[in-house]
Amino acid sequence: MSQRGIEFIVGVFVLSGIAALGYLSIQLGGLDLLGAGKYDITAKFSTVSGLRVGASIEMSGVKIGRVQKIILIGEDALVSLQLDNSIKLSRDSIASIRTKGILGDKYILLSQGGSDTLIKPGGKIRDTEPPIDIEKLIGDFIFGKVK
Amino acid sequence: MTNQESIPQSGSASPINDKISSLGRYTLRIVAEMGKMAMFLGSALALLARPPWRPSLIIQQIYFIGVGSLSIVLLTALFTGMVLALQGFYTLEKFGSEGLLGTAVALSLIRELGPVLTALVVTGRAGSAMAAEIGIMVITEQVDALKSMAVNPLQRLASPRIAGGILAIPLLTAIFDVVGIFGGYLVGVKLLGLSSGTYFGHMELQVKMSDITGGILKSLIFALLVTWVSSYKGYYCGHGAEGVGKATTSAVVLSTVLVLIGDYILTSLLY
Structure with missing residues (x-):
């Protein structure tokens, strides 16, 4: 696979990992990023x-x-x-x-x-x-x- | 060194002295091995900070470790969550507290099973391949070729693998946790008829931020252990195909043992 293709898939992987981390911390952990609202x-x-x-x-x-x-x-x-x-x-x-x-x-x-x-x-x-x-x-x- | 063997050694005739010195030799070998491993990690990490930087190598490793392990991690996570919910439900039902199912599934995944199982799956899938890949490069003298081209083989082979693992494995762990909770939801809510509000509401109440940061910290440490041990074992593998085979096996065994022991120590320190 070309380097560009690999980079794109790694980008998608990192994004989905961060999304999972975000769901855990904000939804379950009650992390309040901005204290807004x-x-x-x-x-x-x-x-x-x-x-x-x-x-x-x-x-x-x-x-x-x-x-x-x-x-x-x-x-x-x-x-x-x-x-x-x-x-x-x-x-x-x-x-x-x-x-x-x-x-x-x-x-x-x-x-x-x-x-x-x-x-x-x-x-x-x-x-x-x-x-x-x-x-x-x-x-x-x-x-x-x-x- | 050859004439040393011919010198008669005084006082080594008794079998007890032989046993003691073989114990001493064994201890010294273990200490030397541990020192070598520490030096390996130290220089691999130090070389990360030094030019030439090759982010593309790290991206390739994230692809290999993270994206490559994604399907097996998803499968493991889904079924772990499902079986946790199934077992937990029948246990909790006896006390009439099925409402705690979501909390039980989420906490066991986030604190223990997510980091540990992800590290074990990655060890089996990527750690063994890592040791074999580096080992074959060593026995086919590709590492010597790198040296002769003034490329530091540690910087080229070990550093990107350790960095890629440290970036990819915590993300895999987070995905594992979320998919496992979803698996628990499938069994608890869709199959066993718990209300989804009970499953998620109680979970949101009980899971604290410290549980999540603890789990991610664990997976960071496991990532370091697995990539470190695997690339070390490959880099110092023995001769021939047999040496690579042994290096691969001992990489997987040592990583697994370190992850399991490390998990106990970290749990007792963190929570």
């Missing part, structure tokens, strides 16, 4: 037990973003939420950590509030609910603390 806000929880970086953020069951970072500040956990630009949250929105099914993954459920003022990029959600501790609930029930 997304903005970050934070929320403080008393505990985030079971929540992982990359967990989804949902509103009315629709995925609208993912957990970017979780760090410990004092005794609270500060979670960075990365949301799609199209989502506008009012200032009194509520973030709660929920579980998919009984034993499924933890995710963050956002419920829209009623206020007219919006949370700006970099802003903070004030009202948060930590996850329900099923083991503690069962323990309370068994040992009769629930009246």
